[in-house]
Amino acid sequence: MAHDNVIEIRDVSFAYANRPILEGINMVIPRGKVVAIMGISGSGKTTLLRLISGTVKPSRGTVHVAGQSVPELDRAGLYALRRRMGMLFQFGALFTDLSVFDNVAFQMREHTSLPERIIRDLVMMKLHAVGLRGAQQLMPSELSGGMARRVALARAIALDPMLMLYDEPFTGLDPISLGVIGNLVRRLNDALGATSIVVTHDVQEALDLVDYVYYLSHGRIVAHGTPDEMRASTEPLVRQFVYGEPDGPVPFQYPSRGFAEDLRLNR
Amino acid sequence: MFNRLAHLDVRNIGHHTVESLYRLGYWTRFFALTLLHSGPSFARPRLILRELYFTGVLSLIIILVSGLFVGMVLGLQGYETLQTYGSESALGVLVALSLVRELGPVVSALLFASRAGSAMTAEIGLMKATEQLAAMEMMAVDPIARVVAPRFWAGVFSMPLLAALFSAMGVFGGYLVGVVMIGVDEGSFWSQMQSAVDVRDDILNGVIKSCVFGIAVTTIALFEGYDAPPTAEGVSGATTRTVVTSSLVILGLDFLLTSFMFRGV
Secondary structure, X not given: OOOOEEEEEEEEEXXXXXXXXXXXXXXXXXXXXXXXXXXXXXXXXXXXXXHHHOOOOOOEEEEEEOOEEXXXXXXXXXXXXXXXXXXXXXXXXXXXOOOHHHHHHHHHHHHOOOOHHHHHHHHHHHHHHOOOHHHOXXXXXXXXXXXXHHHHHHHHOOOOOOEEEXXXXXXOOOXXXXXXXXXXXXXXXXXXXXXXXXXXXXXXXXXXXXXXEEEEEOOEEEEEXXXXXXXXXXXXXXXXXXXXXXXXXXXXXXXXXXXXXXXXXXX | OHHHHHHHHHHHHHHHHHHHHHHHHHHHHHHHHHHHOOHHHHHOHHHHHXXXXXXXXXXXXXXXXXXXXXXXXXXXXXXXXXXXXXXXXXXXXXXXXXXXXXXXXXXXXXXXXXXXXXXXXXXXHHHHHOOHHHHHHXXXXXXXXXXXXXXXXXXXHXXXXXXXXXXXXXXXXXXXXXXXXXXXXXXHHHHHHHHHOOHHHHHHHHHHHHHHHHHHHHXXXXXXXXXXXXXXXHHHHHHHHHHXXXXXXXXXXXHHHHHHHOOOO
């Protein structure tokens, strides 16, 4: 396996019970890149993240992260791999009983035996990177949505991960916070020399910041390419998604009986 | 029609039985995992101390006040009954034995379930609903070791202590009503209590009971929280189940333990 690829996914399928979620996924993510996985809600984006983080196992196919086959790892191996990953959850998932400082220090205290003095300096550096050094003593309940997301980001990069996973990082943010987070995703990736995967449906924000895009629909990759290629794509699904057209291959109406029948006009 | 209903009932009973067995198995596995992953909690006693404050210290007020009232009622009722036989001097024995053997462990466990148990369930349920447990997993930290085990041990340690304080306050309440208010002889109140209450048969058995109740309430509360569906409805249902299941389990276990401990002693 080439070592420039942090993630290699080959022919992966996944199903919950008998409901197929992902089918025949192939994906290669080279080191240092920021890659977006896009698609409408329910297209299997988050499941793909779970496969990469080893939370679920594929029913078929292989998932390699940093040269290791994720589904074959035992618990200890998986935990060792996860120490080198950082994940930003959709709403931050900060520990509500810990202050901002303790949230960022959490992994350092759990996984290292660094003296408190050094942990303090490291936490300050991480908080400085997201611009919230002044908020260290606040509790998560005192933060705005955008601030909470930034603290969660500082927590995710606490141990300088080689791979960053972002699960809908832009959801529910005002335009300024959205810009700040987008900017941070790119800057932190380049500063840490990491690789990032951004699962999102915020098209414009994502197209501005990523290097490559995979577009998912109904569990399959229907298009992939650079942001410019996606903008110029003639694939109807991609066009509808990129330009936010209300009707198209993805219908406005949820599948239903005929309208006339529902209004009982035929009686 | 009747046949159909009967059919449905049988199906429901079957469904509930299978579901209950499944949950019991899941609960047992959860309990075993908690014990297995308790090492880190003891390596970092601060984690347990913090939870001891939340489950133990914060439950003190309700336990102490309830103990006092229960003891006062025992004093009043006991005096009423005993004086008809002219043996009101045995009031101290009655109050102490009722508390140490039964009321202390049982009532304090019931209060503990509704005060600390429900809080544990709601806290862990909400941690799950807000993806805090998933985040911990992603940071390679086991939530059972970091979140569940310290709470479990804090509950197990604080339950017997709370029961002891409940009984002590109860005896004091009985003394207040019996001796100070009604005027039962103070000397016989204390000396009869001293000679009738046995350390091994009464006090130790009471402590064993409250240890068992502590384990039961804490594991039920933690399991319900951990197993709660990650929605507002799910967490509220889990909290209710904690209080209801714990209360039933406490009373059932109490009968079982009593029948083993006090057979004709």
